[in-house]
Amino acid sequence: MRIQIESTRIKRQKNFNGLRLFVISSVLLLLSQLAKIIAAKNPELVERYFSRGIYPFTSRIQTSFSNLFPFSLYEILIMLLVVYGLYRIVRLFRSISQRNFKTEGIRFLIHVYLFVSAGLFLFQFLWSLNNYRVPLKDQLGLTVKETSIEDLADTYKALIKSANETRALLSETQDTVSHPFKTKTVLTSAWMGYSQLAPEYPIFHGNRIRVKGLIFSRIQTISGYGGVYSFFTGEPNINVEPPLVTLPHTACHEIAHQMGITLEDEANYAGFLACINHPDVLFKYSGYLSALTFVGNSLYQQSPDLHRELSQLISDDIKSDQHQISLFWEKYENKAASDVADKVNEIYLKSNNQPEGMKSYGKFVDLLIADYLKDGII
Known part of the structure; x- marks a missing residue:
């Protein structure tokens, strides 16, 4: 009982x-x-x-x-x-x-x-x-408007000029060749770009942040992604398999998420600013190369002929880098895995104040053009 x-x-x-x-x-x-x-x-x-x-x-x-x-x-x-x-x-x-x-x-x-x-x-x-939170454009004093093809073309030309100049400096030091030591340097020094921005823009800080290289990077490669921010551990994580020249901007993008810049277009732009203000030329080039790709893709969608004409100004070294990047992603492309990852990411973005979904990444172009217009670069 x-x-x-x-x-x-x-x-x-x-x-x-x-x-x-x-x-x-x-x-x-x-x-x-x-x-x-x-x-x-x-x-x-x-x-x-x-x-x-x-x-x-x-x-x-x-x-x-x-x-x-x-x-x-x-x-x-x-x-x-x-x-x-x-x-x-x-x-x-x-x-x-x-x-x-x-x-x-x-x-x-x-x-x-x-x-x-x-x-x-x-x-x-x-x-x-x-x-x-308050949009990044408002905090940095940028006026984002509907992009004209003229502004897009002028921005593309300005980026080609900057990318050509920084790539020439890298050619002298062979710093574009992938190597574990160079990858580690990217991971441990990416935060330094933000330390240059912090005095001017309070939204950024110069605290040391160690970006983590993912052991299981191949999973991200197959899915077609370069990095992920862990909100639970406060860690920016990146896929270390892609070509070295792409890693600095990816690292700075993920650090932007750590700073509370959650929207993808804003993180791309913040990452670009951190890269071009970084003391390491590899970071500067990575920032310009990433921006060149986004702006180039946007220009191509609006005017393939104009894109083709202006792209002739790109140096052979940059074209070689772009080719190597394309070859890398094509080699590991898995349509089923990337489609699933994209669908999950699309749902996540749209449910978290990013109604453009995957297109949010490309809206970085609008911020970049607004920046160049404000600074009188175009």
Whole structure:
């Protein structure tokens, strides 16, 4: 009799724990969605209290800790989650033979619900509310307008000139050849570009940030991506397999995310600014090369003939670099994997204040042209 009572008590306790986890999960989910709704309508409040208040404090703690490790904590976290997920699934299937599938199934669903709710809560309050801050163009005093083909062509010519000049300097030092030591230098020194910008633009900071090279870079390569920012560990992570000349801009792009610049076009532009202000010529060239690619693609869509004419001004060294980059991505192209990755990214971007989806990356061109117009470069 005593055993039966004890068994009933334990069962009730488990049911209570399950209900408690369900309630906690629901509260976390509600808070995260409520914060998102409020933030979307109040960019000034987000900027003042989160982006320049809470976020710099929490992200500095995260990044200071992750800087202690030369490897990516993000990758370790992903592996642990995969192992735990497999454990829960195996346990669920084992429950069939033990005749407690219903109980284990409910427990499994509650844990999934808790994981998703807690993940969304942390995502919002550790990083994603920055999606609703005051736009970067307003903070830097840029006037973005509808792009004319003349402005696009003038920007393309200006970028060709700058890229040709910086590439010529690299040709003298052979700094475009991929090597583990050079890759490590990119990872450890990318932050220095922002240290040059911080005195003029308060939105940036000059704190040391160690960019992590992904051990499983091949997964990103097959998916067609160059980097990822981990909001949980405060780490900018990059795919280290692509040609060396592309890595500096990718690294600076991911650092921009660490600084709370979440929108992809803004991160591309911030990364460009950091690169061209970096003391290392390789970074300068990487910034110009990336901008040249984006602007060139945009010009080609509007006027293939004009794009073809102006592209004749590009040096042979740059054309060789562009060819090597194309060959690299073609070699590892996996349409199925990249389509899935693009679809997931499209959904993510559109649900986080980037209605253009994947096209958001290309809107970097509008910011760049506004910058060049403001500075009188074109």
